[in-house]
Amino acid sequence: MPATRVAVFVGSLRKESFSRKIAQALAELAPEGMTLDFVEIGQLPLYNQDDEPNPPESYRVFRQTVASADAVLFVTPEYNRSVPGALKNAIDVGSRPYGKSAWDGKPGAVVSVSPGAIGAFGANHHLRQSLVFLNVPTMQQPEAYIGNVTQLLDEGGKLTNEGTRTFLAKFMQSFAAWIEAVKKAS
Amino acid sequence: MPATRVAVFVGSLRKESFSRKIAQALAELAPEGMTLDFVEIGQLPLYNQDDEPNPPESYRVFRQTVASADAVLFVTPEYNRSVPGALKNAIDVGSRPYGKSAWDGKPGAVVSVSPGAIGAFGANHHLRQSLVFLNVPTMQQPEAYIGNVTQLLDEGGKLTNEGTRTFLAKFMQSFAAWIEAVKKAS
Amino acid sequence: MPATRVAVFVGSLRKESFSRKIAQALAELAPEGMTLDFVEIGQLPLYNQDDEPNPPESYRVFRQTVASADAVLFVTPEYNRSVPGALKNAIDVGSRPYGKSAWDGKPGAVVSVSPGAIGAFGANHHLRQSLVFLNVPTMQQPEAYIGNVTQLLDEGGKLTNEGTRTFLAKFMQSFAAWIEAVKKAS
């Protein structure tokens, strides 16, 4: 059986992003038969519909990468109580041109990450609202709000908190089951 | 094969509710093998956790009705840019006591209805946020925002607009497929 | 100068509600010249527009109480990632009949309260969306998400955490300034 290939989108562009570290932990915790491919978003120019007749090469590559994935996983901080502009831009790029969205029908999941207690709730649910429109059947439970993230990582950025590891492993198992369910339904 | 029994919740309590009329149209348009059971919510006292050791009989009946359904369908107006209090109360009642939510795992769908143009968008998406927590896998597409509803009904309250009929019939077919998919996954 | 009378609405009906305890702490921390009047919501029947020609006496009293207040303060838990049904119902009751909303123009503030870490973010912002429609100019900062509330109270339900006391005192001072600003603008 071929592996399930999950495209991972990290909402923060900085190198030492906490979201990226959590995403790396998720990759390690993925169940057998699932691989996580990190898809970069920082190189995508701001979406402008006027460019559509002759889109940037980076758009073409990004859309194809999304379209070829079996599922999509978002790991993101909250910027100003919502989705970071860079991640929203990537979502917009992947959704166009009209009628050719690369997201359509891909099973999805959301993990929000924050150094604060609230766990980036605002980003998590704003993103989910977009995923309704994009027809990304998104796993409802478990929800994942990874708060106080600096306390969960060691100096090298490795996830050391055992409770969080167990939770994230379970999250990935649930996601694998969700992907199978959505695939069967199509 | 036994019929799929969908519990329907109408967000407005008034007798001539537009949402109820749309719900009735949905019942008529349901594909073969699916029946819609209207579940009343107006008799439920406001949720108070202190009543939980000895809950009102109406709670017991409501929770059992929800629990025995194969799927859940919400047809609702918007009150003050959100879910009507009566419908939110029903959701709260069904979600308790803690750990025994009657909603858990039921496939769901949302239709929002309004005499205005915006189609009760605010109610639609606030409700969806609750359904994440309640682990109700909710159909993403098609979304259903039924705006300008008074123009879609005849004097007897029957849905006469052909475009809307076609759309709602397709909505119910998609919902039937969604229910099957979620059931298989469990 | 007459005192500023703030009507307080507690989103939970249970007697030992954490939100009520935080509201009581807020009442004690209110700056001079401001009084907090607790307005009960548990006696309000579920809103049904059919009752409007002859509304329940409790509606009349509630609407008048809201209308006579100088400002409104909401202290609420989150139920299922949104506003509790009982509080949303009170909001709906106060907003009707159409064109006679008792909320119109009152300066407002929101405090959300939770035993969990996330601080009832979902209730806080869903409530804010309703307050846009109701034309309640709502204080933006400081936001108040009171998480892990059980750790902030003593056995008698008194707020003992010093950091939270300081924060809430500052919150009430900011609210007093906000009320003055909105009043001057009218």
Next chain:
Amino acid sequence: MPATRVAVFVGSLRKESFSRKIAQALAELAPEGMTLDFVEIGQLPLYNQDDEPNPPESYRVFRQTVASADAVLFVTPEYNRSVPGALKNAIDVGSRPYGKSAWDGKPGAVVSVSPGAIGAFGANHHLRQSLVFLNVPTMQQPEAYIGNVTQLLDEGGKLTNEGTRTFLAKFMQSFAAWIEAVKKAS
């Protein structure tokens, strides 16, 4: 008395953007004593905190432009049921570095624009959630959801619909009053 200078942010980058046309109509309808300055956002690189020690020159200019405005006005379409990535990125850029947000305390207003019936409700309210955090006191009423926008403009992109003109003129007068109120309060 010096004019009130309102910085205007258009959420779409395409040249013939409907939002831009509505923003131009708003500029013409602004009451005496108010000028609207269009602030471009398409040149801003995607926000990356790693660039903060040595930020792009465009960031410096943008932040200064925002900081020097008396008020902020957002005119935006909806992309995927939320704020376009380009506009969210501009908001993020203006909000940093931490503790030096250029948005802080500016009175604000939101107009959402769509060729569809729903009037970009999702963008309007997601944006408002960010404005809470940014401490932008945002006008609650009138809300402005400009739907079916193609029917409101002539071939040259001029707003010809009389009802919409009257509404937008009133919107700008209310905004002027709101700006005065917030200024007095500071």
